[in-house]
Amino acid sequence: MADLRSDFVGIKSPNPFWLASAPPTDKEYNVVRAFKAGWGGVVWKTLGEDPPIVNVAGPRYGAVHAGDRRLIGLNNSELITDRELQVNLEEIKRVKRDWPDRALVVSLMVPCEEPSWKAILKAVEDTDCDGVELNFGCPHGMSERGMGSAVGQVPEYIEMVARWCKASTRMPVIVKLTPNITDIRYPARAAHKGGADAVSLVNTINSITSVDLDNFAPEPSIDGKGSHGGYCGPAIKPIALSMVSEIARDKECAGLPISGIGGITTWRDAAEYMALGAGNVQVCTAAMTYGFKIVEEMKSGLSRYLDEKGMTLSDLTGRAVPNVTDWQYLNLNFVTKARIDQDLCIECGRCHIVCEDTSHQAITATKDGRRHFEVIDSQCVGCNLCVNVCPVEDCITMERITAATDPQSGAPATGYRNWTQHPNNPMAKLPEPAE
Amino acid sequence: MVDERTPDIAAGRLTAEQYVANFNDLHPPLDRHQALVESDRCYFCYDAPCVTACPTGIDIPLFLREILTENPKGAGETILSANILGGMCARVCPTETLCEEACVREKAEGKPVRIGELQRYATDALMADGTQPFVRAAPTGKRVAVVGGGPAGLSCAHRLAVHGHDVVIFDARPKIGGLNEYGIAAYKTPGGFAQAEVDFILSIGGITVEPGKALGRDFSIDSLREEFDAVFIGVGLAGVNALRLAGEDQPGVSDAVAYIAELRQTDDLAALPVGRRIVVIGGGMTAIDIASQSKRLGAEDVTIVYRRGADRMGASEYERELAQTDGVTIKFNAQPTALVTDGGRVTGVTFEYTAENGAGLAGTGETFTLDTDMVFKAIGQTFVPEALNGAGQAIAIDSGRIQVDDERRTSLAGVWAGGDCIVGGEDLTVVAVEDGKIAAESINRALAG
Structure with a gap:
């Protein structure tokens, strides 16, 4: 069994799987259940100033389902904790005392005034928790009051609050980022400049999951009205992965640890986040879909994977970052063609019709008068659409051609040439002609 | 084992709950x-x-x-x-x-x-x-006679009505629906679905039904041609193949098709007598249906005997498994050679095993006898052309059924045909529906011309 012990900005936990600040970490009862189930750490649901906020008493969640009601996206409009600060602090202190080997980080959100942050940090420090996470991500409700993502969308505020917090506490400070922004690097750089120990991302994405077409109200709706919520779950993973990678490879953020969040459901999701630069991961929706037991699968899967690869956890972090690049550096001479395995093909014809209707007319429907799907290399641009729509795994694969030129375009198909070197690029740095 | 009390034919073998369960939906509808x-x-x-x-x-x-x-x-x-x-x-x-x-x-x-x-x-x-999704075109003033209210006739009539023609469906039976009403196994279409579907089809409007009117008895093709602008024949197969064995006409031998029709029409399944030991001769869907339904009526031993192998059986593997799950025994490669009679009724059937040789099917000489209370013949139905051509011009017949072209036109101008009664008829509802549809489109084109 691989060693899954994790050290994230000095916070130690028996494994890198934390529960994100969210309903599952709302109170002692849930957190203790999570620790019993084997979670490495939790970020306690966001604390705020008294009096506690009030949540709606109607539906707080909306869902997007794939076939068979598999939940692939969850929308929530729950606010920060709706319990008194002192109650939370007492529970946090007790849980940390009872579970000293687990990571216990406390999420915070107070108005953008230094005394407010100082006061709450002082109170939280007394619990002996391991660190704090500044909630600059929550996109609903709190943002209307100038907190949450309203802060996270203004890099100057992020830097300012991060600096206040670092000056006021010995605890590690993690800044949680909102994805509701055009370029995630700017808030990350601001957190870094403000002295934050790490960033965690992503918080949820503004969303309306559906519209009731009888009542013409967005879902979930409260008394006929709806407000956007925050979207999370497997559906947002690709968006979050990209954002994590952007920060991981940003020179200005060099050395800034990342806690990866967004649709992590399995060990594989976690490993992907870590490969793109996350030092650990935080999970919420998967637990809210299946319960806490899923962490067992995550631990066993990641452990087996690391053993098979002969890697340690820290070897994994950032392993794929050097392979994330800008489009302009992709090899334009890497020419692939789709190959259809006729033994695996079940002849649904989807590859043909999507290519015919929406792409490059590069897959036959018949051959010698019979139903037969085959790639026409002279038309195939190697786009991979057929691979993605084929219902049979590995039936269609992409193969790099061995010919010197692409039969589709006539362009060279060997060696390396990217856009910065391409003659069609007016800005290209073409090699000097031989003398 | 010979039961001295033969024949043991009785009604009410089951409890009321058992009848309900046995003849309820084979597959409950998907939720x-x-x-x-x-x-x-x-x-x-x-x-x-x-x-x-x-x-x-x-x-x-x-x-x-x-x-x-x-x-x-x-x-x-x-x-x-x-x-x-x-x-x-x-x-x-x-x-x-x-x-x-x-x-x-x-x-x-x-x-x-x-x-x-x-x-x-x-x-x-x-x-x-409850709403009919199709809308009739403006009335054309053309009238079409449909002979036979089974799947082919209903399909043809509906399509013609959509095109704005007026249709009269003649059917020899008291209800239209054909085999849907009289032939399909009860547990495949419970709850009066066949008539509900007929009502739904007729709700398009423009279709009149004349039940109890038989071709060759109450009217002729010629009389229809005089009165209507076109005629569609979808009369199905009225004849039943015979075993051609001595004693076939004695009590104890029944026609499966007739028995199923009786079963479908009864208001009280418990009143329907069924034998304790049943032998079914045949290998098609009718054989499966009569065997399964006999078992579900409370018969103790039901055996289907088919003269060829499983691969040649008309009933699909799925249908065979259904019958076998009901407890029906299926014996292959045996053909009836004699009926055993006792006291003026059939009490057993002697079979000879068969084998396929290059020339066809041949008896092996080895025989066995099954004691039985009821023998059901399910060895195929035949088209009865006499009614068709009893009067008036002949309609060409090929291989015992009505000859048609791709548009389901018969050799007689203005007369179309479809369903089981035409050459190549497959004994499938869905094929009959397609025949009716194709014929209706052809009739519509002809009437427009």
């Missing part, structure tokens, strides 16, 4: 969630093989997608626009040899999308609505 999950399994194939395999060419991927997107009535309309008896076909089609056999999921994993059950889900949703 909404099941339908959504199952329809989601469809890959929405290009030029889908299931559509090609459907004799009526229903756009199956489209109707499955309509179910998936919670538009079941739209799905129903998609089905009925290709096959107005889509509701019955959903219940009785041998989908395992048609659409579901062609489904790429069958090839991929041996588990096709359950198209038949989903078709029922969609058509039930539409028919529960």
Whole structure:
């Protein structure tokens, strides 16, 4: 069994799987259940100033389902904790005392005034928790009051609050980022400049999951009205992965640890986040879909994977970052063609019709008068659409051609040439002609 | 083992609850969630093989997608626009040899999308609505006679009515519906579905029904041709093949088709006498249906004897398994050679084993005898051409059935035919529906010309 012990900005936990600040970490009862189930750490649901906020008493969640009601996206409009600060602090202190080997980080959100942050940090420090996470991500409700993502969308505020917090506490400070922004690097750089120990991302994405077409109200709706919520779950993973990678490879953020969040459901999701630069991961929706037991699968899967690869956890972090690049550096001479395995093909014809209707007319429907799907290399641009729509795994694969030129375009198909070197690029740095 | 008390033929062998359970829906209808999950399994194939395999060419991927997107009535309309008896076909089609056999999921994993059950889900949703989704064209003033109110005739009549023609359906029986009403196994179409479907079809308007009127007795083809602008013949197969064995006309031997019709029409299954030991001779769907239903009426031993091997049997493997699950024994490769009679009734059947040789089927000389209380003949039905040509001009007959061209035109001008009574008729509801549809379009073109 691989060693899954994790050290994230000095916070130690028996494994890198934390529960994100969210309903599952709302109170002692849930957190203790999570620790019993084997979670490495939790970020306690966001604390705020008294009096506690009030949540709606109607539906707080909306869902997007794939076939068979598999939940692939969850929308929530729950606010920060709706319990008194002192109650939370007492529970946090007790849980940390009872579970000293687990990571216990406390999420915070107070108005953008230094005394407010100082006061709450002082109170939280007394619990002996391991660190704090500044909630600059929550996109609903709190943002209307100038907190949450309203802060996270203004890099100057992020830097300012991060600096206040670092000056006021010995605890590690993690800044949680909102994805509701055009370029995630700017808030990350601001957190870094403000002295934050790490960033965690992503918080949820503004969303309306559906519209009731009888009542013409967005879902979930409260008394006929709806407000956007925050979207999370497997559906947002690709968006979050990209954002994590952007920060991981940003020179200005060099050395800034990342806690990866967004649709992590399995060990594989976690490993992907870590490969793109996350030092650990935080999970919420998967637990809210299946319960806490899923962490067992995550631990066993990641452990087996690391053993098979002969890697340690820290070897994994950032392993794929050097392979994330800008489009302009992709090899334009890497020419692939789709190959259809006729033994695996079940002849649904989807590859043909999507290519015919929406792409490059590069897959036959018949051959010698019979139903037969085959790639026409002279038309195939190697786009991979057929691979993605084929219902049979590995039936269609992409193969790099061995010919010197692409039969589709006539362009060279060997060696390396990217856009910065391409003659069609007016800005290209073409090699000097031989003398 | 010979039972000295033969014949043991009795009604009321079961409790009231057992009758209900035995003749209830074979497959309970899919509920909404099941339908959504199952329809989601469809890959929405290009030029889908299931559509090609459907004799009526229903756009199956489209109707499955309509179910998936919670538009079941739209799905129903998609089905009925290709096959107005889509509701019955959903219940009785041998989908395992048609659409579901062609489904790429069958090839991929041996588990096709359950198209038949989903078709029922969609058509039930539409028919529960009670509204006829099709609208009649403006009246043409043309009148068409449809002889026989079975699947072919109903399909033809509905399509003609849509085109604005007036239709009169003549049927020899008291109810129209044909084999849907008198022939299909009861547990495949419970709850009076056959008549509900007839009512739904007739609700298009412009169709008059003349039950109890038989061709050759109450009217002739010539009289119809005089009175109507076109005639469609969909009379099915009125004759039953004979065993050609001594004693066949004695009590104890029954015609399976007639018995099933009686079963379908009875108000009280407990009043229907059934033997304790049943022998069914034949290998088609009728043999399976009579065997299963006898068992479900309380018969103790039911044996189907078929003269050829399983691979030649008309009934599909699925249907055979259904009967075997009901407790029916199927014996292959044996043909009846003599009926055992005692006291003026048949008490047993002697069979000789058979083997296929190069020339065909031959007896091996080895025999066995099954004691029985009732023997059911299910060895095929025949077209009876006498009624057709009893008067007036002859309509060409080929291989014992009516000869038609691709448009289902007979050799006699102004007369079309379809269903089991034509050459190549497949004894399938869905094929009869397609015949009626093709004929109606051809008639419509002819009347417009």
